[in-house]
Amino acid sequence: MTDTSHRPQTQEKDGPIAAFLRATELDPRLIGMVGALFMIWVGFHVYGEFVLGDGSFLTPRNLWNLSVQTASIGIMATGMVLVIITRNIDLSVGSIVGVTGMYMGLLQVEWLPQWLGLGHPMIWVITVIFGLAVGALIGAFQGSLIAYLSIPSFIVTLGGLLVWRGVAFLAADGRTISPVDATFNLIGGGPFGAIGGTGSWIVAAIAAAGVIWMIVNGRANRKLHGFPLRPMWAEVFMAALGLGVIGGATLVVNAYPWPKGILKQYYEGLGQEVPENAFISHGYAYPVLILLVVAIGMTILMTRTRFGRYVFAIGGNPEAAALSGINTRAMTVKIFTLMGALAGLAGVIASARLNSATNALGDLDELYVIASAVVGGTSLAGGVGTIYGAIIGALVLVSLQTGMVLIGFGDGSYRKIVIGAALVLAVYLDILYRKRIK
Structure with a gap:
């Protein structure tokens, strides 16, 4: 039996957006909040870039x-x-x-x-x-x-x-x-x-495994109890979305290096000179x-x-x-x-x-x-x-x-x-x- 046979028939009057939300089961208010957050970030960055000459928000x-x-x-x-x-x-x-x-x-x-x-x-x-x-x-x-x-x-x-x-x-x-x-x-x-670059990727890997487990386990529970299943493309989309957010966040926190003063203090404690192009990530705080x-x-x-x-x-x-x-x-x-x-x-x-x-x-x-x-x-x-x-x-x-x-x-x-x-x-x-x- 295919996945779609478990799902109620989509009403013809539903548009592509409504069908997408029904298939993925995303909360429209959540999408609205994330959209508002994105607009705030982009708005402040663009204003700083073109009005003040310093777009420092999305850094x-x-x-x-x-x-x-x-x-x-x-x-x-x-x-x-x-x-x-x-x-x-x-x-x-x-x-x-x-x-x-x-x-x-x-x-x-x-x-x-x-x-x-x-x-x-x-x-x-x-x-x-x-x-x-x-x-x-x-x-x-x-x-x-x-x-x-x-x-x-x-x-x-x-x-x-x-x-x-x-x-x-x-x-x-x-x-x-x-x-x-x-x-x-x-x-x-x-x-x-903060846990640094390596620790952050370990946390990201654990979180990614958790996302995949939640989707697989959730689908298995739906089958077990006879609940409607999401289309497979929707499951893949949700998994990709979760993994993308985790990966993107990890890349951002790992792209923020220690300040030069902290680097100098750190290497002095080790009795070493600061290496050229030294880069130590903050990672997740x-x-x-x-x-x-x-x-x-x-x-x-x-x-x-x-x-x-x-x-x-x-x-x-x-x-x-x-x-x-x-x-x-x-x-x-x-x-x-x-x-x-x-x-x-x-x-x-x-x-x-x-x-x-x-x-x-x-x-x-x-x-x-x-x-x-x-x-x-x-x-x-x-x-x-x-x-x-x-x-x-x-x-x-x-x-x-x-x-x-x-x-x-x-x-x-x-x-x-x-x-x-x-x-x-x-x-x-x-x-x-x-x-x-x-």
Whole structure:
């Protein structure tokens, strides 16, 4: 039996684009987001090239930095998807980043060295675990207030925004805590906080094998359960698309070399002269790899587990979910606990990247995280959202910020105007989309 015999007959009125989308099962909103991202990248690069005489956006250096800058926002956006799907909101994530970052700074700079000694190899491990635990506890506390005291999430997390920011300031009396542990600092990226060219190709090979396995296994499962099969050309196209993205991204990060100063420092440490035409690739930065691991884990959680099904059930109809036996209160606590832990992880990356803990750490991150989830297709009405959409949304917003800096609009006021306009436009487009599919 051929593949097409398993599929419903395509309606004659469908055009080639509709037929292509049906065969490949690509989400039209995903295509729209990727198209918007591409236009943003090309627009900033062309403007810089022909107006400013310096097209620096589509360069390995800028794209590598863009990926690192997206990591912390993207990690929190994956958690915000769950929060918004269940018709809640979390305005405190930026302040959680600030308070966890500040206490992690104190822990590794002032407290642990007194007990373990300066530079002890366990300092960074204890610090990371501490940051995740503190973030999770804050999230659990706020989730409990929402679930068991019936206080609206907007009010609880708005209070948290103010409370945790104040706690962060009082923790060190407004001081900046630096420098952080040397190993901890690597988590934030940089020339030494990346896996290099060879490591990046190894990661790419593993990811490519994963893409092929997903397509082959998915097709086998469809046959096993009698579900319609995609045409073979569509399977090949999806495999080629996945492999192309992986290969292209790896080529870009490997095309960004270490700066000359870092090269000189590196070879001096080896007792050697810098070779002529020396080239050492950055490769994938640690924050980007952490983001990828979080994205895969959260996608599995949302699409392959009972927890994920409960999240969508609560978002679709909270009353019906409760009547069907779902413990909506416990689920709310779990969701906010997970959101707090992800904010703690973002605090690890942000403070490591700055090599310090400052009172401005995570400032306004809550707005960018919420905007990323919404721009990525998560509906504020609840019940709809994807992890990959939130990450693409984060990449869109960070691209807008970075591009405006590169073309000379570095003033934060302009960036806030653009992000605010993008958020309103995204919500409007979501309203139009939901009206269309009804």
